[in-house]
Amino acid sequence: MSETAVTRSWFLQFIKDGKKQGVDLGFGGDALFTNTITMDMLQPYTTVGKDVQHLFGDARVLPFKDQTLDYVYSSHLIEDFAVEEVEAVLREWIRVIRVGGYLLLAFPNIEKYNAFCVSRGQGTNQAHRNMDLNINWMVTFVAAHFPEMQFVSDTFDEPYRCGVAFKRITPSE
Numbered sequence: 001m002s003e004t005a006v007t008r009s010w011f012l013q014f015i016k017d018g019k020k021q022g023v024d025l026g027f028g029g030d031a032l033f034t035n036t037i038t039m040d041m042l043q044p045y046t047t048v049g050k051d052v053q054h055l056f057g058d059a060r061v062l063p064f065k066d067q068t069l070d071y072v073y074s075s076h077l078i079e080d081f082a083v084e085e086v087e088a089v090l091r092e093w094i095r096v097i098r099v100g101g102y103l104l105l106a107f108p109n110i111e112k113y114n115a116f117c118v119s120r121g122q123g124t125n126q127a128h129r130n131m132d133l134n135i136n137w138m139v140t141f142v143a144a145h146f147p148e149m150q151f152v153s154d155t156f157d158e159p160y161r162c163g164v165a166f167k168r169i170t171p172s173e
Helices: 003-012 083-095 110-119 135-145
Strands: 022-025 037-040 069-075 097-108 149-157 161-168
Touching (some): 135 149
């Protein structure tokens, strides 16, 4: 089962109207919703579903005009960027969200994820580059760097999954 399948129902509360337009970054084969634009690398890191991939490319450079989408959703991608890259990556994702739209992120609590892996005798994901990532880190980071975004809600789904939602309240300064 994909990580999106596990968290989809929680994110649904922010996208109640099926007419909303958004993008699923690093989608891996299981789109958030049927009308979501899906984007991943030419050679996706993983494929856990059979949904169609619409766009191919790097999530650091989005092919959308400023403030044109109702939401940007990313599941288990942000942890693959180094801390030094996160501000630029989130700035690009936020750039395309219209006022009133959402930044929806699913990611692991790295400390709990690593402990979970150890408890099961399996290796950790070597693509993870932000070793401090958890809900508190993300909420604090977004608040410090993006005044146009307001924290709305979070969830923690054992054993290690996090979900956060931020709403764009003003245009970028």
